Amino acid sequence: MEEKQGEVVLIGTWASNACTRVELALKLKGIPYEYVEEDLKNKSELLLSHNPVHKKVPVLVHNGKSIAESLIILEYIEECWNTTPKLLPEDPHQRAKVRFWANYYDQKVVPIFHIIFRAKGKEEREKAIEDLSQVLKVLEEGIEKDFPGQNPFFNGESLGYLGIAIGSNGCNYKAVHEVMDAVLISEKNPKFLSWVNAMKNCPLVEETLPPHDKLVARLRVYLASTQA
Known part of the structure; x- marks a missing residue:
């Protein structure tokens, strides 16, 4: 080792x-x-x-x-490094479901953030934000169904594979809101909002996420490049 x-x-x-x-x-x-x-x-x-x-x-x-x-x-x-804390659950079916929702997030949720940044005009942006809400609703309902009474973002008391996969992106939502001057993650998706806020309060996540102001500055540059 x-x-x-x-x-x-x-x-x-x-x-x-x-x-x-x-x-x-x-x-x-x-x-x-x-x-x-x-x-x-x-x-x-x-x-x-x-x-x-x-x-x-x-x-x-x-x-x-x-x-x-x-x-x-x-x-x-x-x-x-097959040591504790483990990133994935021991049960093969649970592991498969965790992988499924991580892939869903990458394939369905993340691309819409880019669409929102590239949107031309208020109407196009609002449609993209509504599309984001709908795919997050599928995520919320799917996770609740697949992990009833569980918190799949944590493996035991430690952040797990799904929490790492989603939290690394979702926990930056306030920086995106500030740059876009719009609310993307709202009470329309209360479960997702509560999940990312809980992950954001994890000390390891807090210390590893990019500094808010520095990220806002970078995202402003990205937004300007998409609107040029």
Whole structure:
């Protein structure tokens, strides 16, 4: 185990939700790592050599071997450092459902945030915000059905795979509201709002999320680029 922990490098960028995921998992497991900040406008040879297919972050380099894509990295960390706290439940069916909803979030929820930023005009933006509310409603109902009486975002008392996958993005909603001057996550989705607020209050999440003001500044730049 000491040999494994001695050579872990995370290539990332501070504003990336996907990179936050990996940092949360590494910290939760107590895995020492070196962090390398990447300039995505001027990609380094290090990044290009370790992720030649997608050429994006995060990339985890473990003993010289690279793993890309944040959800895959989370599973790699869980399998390689099979120590407590665990990221995934022990039951195979529960593990499958946790993976399903993490993928749903990435495939259905995250893209709508980008659509909202790129929307031209108030009407188009409001439609996208309503679409977001609807996919979050599916998420709320599905999680309540699949995990009755449970909190699948935490595995025991520790943040789990689903909490890391969703919290790394959803917990930044106030920064998005400030930049867009609009409410995206509202009482239309009370369960989701309560879930992300609970995760945001987790000390590990609080210390790992990007600083609010710094993220707002970055998102303003992104918004300006989409409206140019």
